[in-house]
Amino acid sequence: MKHYSYEQWTKYVKNELDGEDKILYEDHLYTCDQCLEVYLTAIEAEELPDIIDGTAFTDNIMAQLPNENNKQDTKNENFSRKATAFYKKTIFHYGIAAAMTLILMSTGFFQTLTQYAGDVESKQFKEDKASITEGIMDKTFAWMDTKKEEDKK
Numbered sequence: 001m002k003h004y005s006y007e008q009w010t011k012y013v014k015n016e017l018d019g020e021d022k023i024l025y026e027d028h029l030y031t032c033d034q035c036l037e038v039y040l041t042a043i044e045a046e047e048l049p050d051i052i053d054g055t056a057f058t059d060n061i062m063a064q065l066p067n068e069n070n071k072q073d074t075k076n077e078n079f080s081r082k083a084t085a086f087y088k089k090t091i092f093h094y095g096i097a098a099a100m101t102l103i104l105m106s107t108g109f110f111q112t113l114t115q116y117a118g119d120v121e122s123k124q125f126k127e128d129k130a131s132i133t134e135g136i137m138d139k140t141f142a143w144m145d146t147k148k149e150e151d152k153k
């Protein structure tokens with residue numbers, strides 16, 4: 001299987017790929033846990049600075065609110081447009097990430113079920129083993145009792 005590099009996933013996150021490549025990347029993502037991890041790292045690395053930028057931008061606007069009302073209107077418009085674009089982009093990527101998590105979770109869920117069944121089985125086994133041990137102990141005590149009786153004689 002051909003894997004994609006971190007740089008390539010960054011391009012994907014930044015939406016710098018053409019349509020055909022994008023489909024190839026997406027298809028690969030559905031089948032490759034390794035690349036999914038790289039992809040999620042790329043999202044974190046690429047999206048977080050945007051959030052920080054956005055916060056700085058808001059602070060900037062807030063600081064200008066009292067004295068420059070006219071300028072603030074245009075800036076606010078820019079900000080909301082930027083925020084919407086960012087929001088859409090993030091929702092798209094997190095949507096994919098969420099779907100992946102769901103798939104992984106459902107796989108994990110079935111694994112847990114199997115493990116649960118295994119636990120029940122081994123518990124049963126332990127109980128059997130315990131009764132065997134108990135039996136051996138009973139026999140040992142019985143033997144010790146007879147031995148004591150013998151010693152008395």
Ligand SMILES: [Zn+2]
Pocket residue numbers: 001002003004028032033034035036
């Ligand atoms: Zn891969």
